[in-house]
Amino acid sequence: MRPIIRQNPSPPELPDFRNLGTVLRILVAVNGAAIVAAVIQAARPELWAGQLLDNISVLEPQLILQLALLYALQPWLARQPYATGAWLVAALTVACGIAVNALIDASQIVRGGDLLRALVLGLLLCGALLAYFRLRARALSPAIAEARLQALQARIRPHFLFNSITAVLSLVRNDPRQAEVALEDLADLFRVLMKDNRELTPLASEVELCRQYLALEKLRLGDRLQVEWHLNSMPGDALVPPLVLQPLLENAVYHGIEPSSEPGVISINIFFKGGDVHAILRNPYQSNGGRHHGGNKMAIANVRERLALHFDAEGTLASKVVGNAYEVHLRMPYRQSSSTATADPNRRPAGADAAPGTSPKSNGAPLRFVANGKVSHG
Amino acid sequence: MVEAPLRVMIVDDEAPARRRLRELLDDCTGALPLAIVGEAANGREAMEILHAVTSDLVLTDIHMPEMDGLELARHLLKLQQPPVVIFTTAFHEHALQAFDVSAIDYLMKPVRMQRLLAALQKVPRLKPLSVAKLEELPASSRRFLSVTERSRVVLVPIDEIIYLKAELKYITIRTAQREFLLEESLTKLEEEFGPRFIRVHRNCLVAREAIRGFERCVGDEGDAHWEVVLNGVTETLPVSRRQQYVVREIGRENQ
Helix, strand or coil, X not given: CCCCCCCCCCCCXXXXXXXHHHHHHHHHHHHHHHHHHHHHHCCCHHXXXXXXXXXXXXXXHHHHHHHHHHHHHHHHXXXXXXXXXXXXXXXXXXXXXXXXXXXXXHHCCCCCCCHHHHHHHHHHHHHHHHHHHHHHHHHCCHHHHHHHHHHCXXXXXXXXXXXXXXXXXXXXXXXXHHHHHXXXXXXXXXXXXXXCCCCCEEHHHHHHHHHHHHHHHHHHHHHHEEEEEECCCCCCCEEECCCCCHHHHHHHHHHXXXXXXXXXXXXXXXXXXXXXXXXXXXXXXXXXXXXXXXXXXXXXXXXHHHHHHHHHHHCEEEEEEECCEEEEEEEEECCECCHHHHHCCCCCCCHHHCCCCCCCCCCCCCCCCHHHHHCCCC | CCCCCEEEEEECCCHHHHHHHHHHHHHHCCCCCEEEEXXXXXXXXXXXXXXXXXXXXXXXXXCCCCCCHHHHHHHHCCCCCCCEEEEEECCCCHHHHCCCHHHCCEEECCCCHHHHHHHHHHHHHCCCCCHHXXXXXXXXXXXXXXXXXXXXXXXXXXXXXXXXXXECCEEEEEECCCEEEECCCHHHHHHHHHHHEEEEECCEEEEHHHEEEEEEEECCCCCEEEEEEECCCCCCEECCHHHCHHHHHHHHHHC
């Protein structure tokens, strides 16, 4: 068993073979190697394609078989010490090589290659890839990843703070109760903004934070800001990076609502689909809102980088203009808070190093968002 | 001696910010006679209100839809008695750093009553900002041009301008409806509005979006030249020899 509490800097770990980013990297590297091999083996350019086909016909079955086995064995492999794990992966390479070679010989569809040569090449590739993932893990080591996360902490626009305080001051004399609520919202918002935001947080709390943020904006902007929430199938227990949505909403207000005197709608649609949590944010697109240039892409780039640090290739953010709306589409793997994950204080933020037990579950519907009643519509 | 009250106008796109300034101005009335003559949610509304009323001081936010505070300050100078402008802003504005401290007053939001009162007491001694000063600002381009007609300031939206033609002292602004006369430099307008307008002649800027096409015309002396045909107006404008590349450039874009 892996020790729960580690005193030393974390020992090396095998890559997470269930992570999309890991799988993609292996696929690209192995197929790249096949191309290089084809160019070396065949002398003339017109023969390269044929040679590549020969290489791939042997290589691809082994690659797919091995990836499938690694996917299946991942939880067990992750519990082994690094050296044992690495030897096991090497042994698996040899086993897959032999199995596929035997299969090819039996089928007689394609001419089988030399077994020994295939095994040596397979082991070399396997070693190179393990070394690569080891280096990569070190580059993304918790210390460095956490330093980057720290630097990427979302910062709110200072205008927002001072304009909000002005709005609260304007309420003090005539509507002290509303002023109280506004100050409480402001306090909650800044509590999250100022805390250490490197650990994942439940989606439900992020949504609640966004609601408070938008309530403050509504105070300033009045009817100009209309908000539509669609949260019916939101998995409230999904773990997301803190402040993953709020900066995007701040952007939506700044670019979509503030440049116009007319009312505009910001819609927030969060749902669960295909094992992933999706969030689609829309705001009116102001083609002549060119006054607000500065920091246009900053918030989006910031969120995108934090997604990459937490989820690697499984977290994506895309933005586009659809008609007269600007749309940001966020996709994150569905990770639940589990006892394993929370009991391990050294749980790493980078997706490739996620502790076992936090891997997204695709079977079964996610929990319904229990706090749904608290989220106001409109 | 009874002093005439200071006539103040409030311009801010956020209703709470306007309400707060109103409260603070009320608090100041004990120390200084003043009257709030109008409230507007942006620069364009403010200019409309100022058709009817006169103001000594305009307190304006900087970031506003339709027309921001810096653009408003430029149009205010066209009024017969330009008011003093004091900007209210939530945070340090790069734009304001272009001013030296004595040339302009601005108030930080949330505004303090004492600071406001001090600024109000200074108003009779302050002069309106100069055009030269305002032009130095790294502000974005204006959304309106303002022209004075029968002592009224008329705003012409940039989107509606089909062409700008320099004639002797004035520039003629052509929209689909009518013409206006403006006292500015064509070169400065070209710099300010960049790619929106294209120069077809030494004395003429044409809105790219208004260009329908080009015609080859033969003049009285038998020399051929191009004329630009425009949407919304019947007249055509000559393209000078020096600017002939425009015909090819626009022609290619429209294909």
